[in-house]
Amino acid sequence: MHNLARSRKGGFxxxxxxxxxxxxxxxxxxLRYYDETGLLKPARIDNDSGYRYYSVEQISLLHKIIFLRDTGFTVSEIALAISNWESCFVTRQLRDKRQEIVYGIRKEQEKLKKIEMALRDIHADNMAVHCNVTLKSVPSYKVLSLRRIIPDYFSEGSLWMExxxxxxxxxxxxxxSSKTFAVYHDKDFKERDVDVEVCVxxxxxxxxxxxxxxxxxxxxIDTMACALVDGPYENIGSAFLALARWLHLHEQYSMVGLNxxxxxxxPWNEENPECYLTEIQIPVVKQK
Structure with a gap:
């Protein structure tokens, strides 16, 4: 009781x-960091000693800050959520953060898969999947297509479902049994917000x-350079590497158009990803 009475400032x-x-x-x-960033200012600061004092009422606010911090919110995101602590707003913020975390987990899982593949290939003395490149003519097709901006290339499946x-x-x-293919409209490779068209x-x-x-x-397309790659979609990079090597050896050809x-x-007709078969097509033209 003595300490509590001594710690009463301004009536509380x-x-x-x-x-x-x-x-x-x-x-x-x-606590000092939260003070500096403005997330949790002391209830009182003694003018003479500079001591910081906190109230019981601030504990609930501190718990909110810790919860948001532990779920991946940045300082600015925490400040925004705290200042708009209505259920609808916070619910939206949490859903957005969940989507961001899910995306981050997926990217980390992709890294793990690449590491596992590298470890496997090192032991097999085969760090690259070898793909043969062929040239062929592709006719014009009548198609029903859906074109959207999607978060990344791994989200293409959502377009096919739609x-x-x-x-x-x-x-x-x-x-x-109708032919299906995807067309990629970005001029260069993008990690996010990719322009993809799926066609049947x-x-x-x-x-x-x-x-x-x-x-x-x-x-x-009069001349299409094509490479087939076996196995999971993570192997697709090997097809592009094969195409790059082929273009290097055949300098008379240059890339044109959309791949x-x-x-x-x-996954719709094969349970084992190791048995997937994907074809990458890049239009090329022969220099005169």
Whole structure:
């Protein structure tokens, strides 16, 4: 009772920073950091001694800060959430953070897969998957396509699902054996917000385009450099490496147009990723 009475400032009980640190299990260093960043200012600062004092009422605010910090929020994000602590706003913020964390986990899992592949290939003395490059002509196709900006290349599956749902909802008579391929519209490689178009070949242009779903004819490609790659999608980089080496050896050819990708075997018709079969196509032209 003696200490509590001595720590009363301005009519309410406060604790010195060391006492507050013990009671909340937060280090003095972090409390000072939260003070410097404006997240948690002391309830009182003694003008003579400079001592920081904290109130019981501030404990709940500190718990919110720690929770947000431990779930990956930055200082600026914490400040925004604290100043708008309504259920709807915080719910949106948490959902956005969850999506960000899920994306980060997926990128880390991709790194682990690459490490496992490298370890496997080192023992097999085979650090690269070798792909043969062939040239062929690709005709014009009548297609139903869906083009969207998606978060990354691994999100392409969502486009195929959306296209499939549209075909089913419209009752379109498109055989499952129809050719399918993806076209990549970005001029260079991008890690985020990629421009991808997925296409399914149709017998005829059936109706007008709507809501991103388009019936049109693709251009004929006189010379397409193609590389097939076996195994999971992580191996696709090897196909591009093979194409780069082929272009280096055949300097009379140069890249033009938009590259395509055909998944001959994928998760829809093959359970084992090691048996996937993917074809990368890059239009080329022979210099005169």
């Amino acid at each position: 009980a406060v604790f010195k920073i060391g006492e507050f640190s013990k009671l909340t299990q937060v280090s003095i260093r972090m 296209l499939t749902r549209y075909i089913e909802a419209e009752g379109l008579a498109i055989p499952q 070949v149709v017998d005829e242009v059936l109706r007008k385009s709507s809501d991103g779903f388009t019936f049109h004819e693709t251009e004929q 395509r990708q055909i998944c001959h075997k994928g």
